[in-house]
Amino acid sequence: MERSQWESRPLLVRDMGGKKRFQLGEGDITPFIEFIQNKQNTIFLTHTEVPQSLEGNGLGSLIVSRTLEYIRGEGLKMAPLCPFVAAYLKKHPEHANEILAPGYSIS
Secondary structure, three states: OOOOHHHHEEEEEEEOEEEEEEEEEEOOOOOEEEEEEOOOEEEEEEEEEOOOOHOOOOOOHHHHHHHHHHHHOOEEEEEEEHHHHHHHHHHHHHHOOOEEEOOOOOO
């Protein structure tokens, strides 16, 4: 499936038996980002995964971008603990504006 087919899928917030995650659309084979949310409404992005069969289509960047848009829209803060998210933010520092949690940097 090409990236263009994933762009129209909704970003879903799921609780998968205690593990929370953002995912693109329904199904078992979908890109996702696991996260933890604390009581101060900071989202700790801990792990990004793109199924092997979907790699190479830019879906990792797509889910990170959509997740950051969601966090911004909800007025939350985020901490990029996942190396993939941190690398994305180094390439696109403008996406961290106003949502980077205090004490975290992307440098």
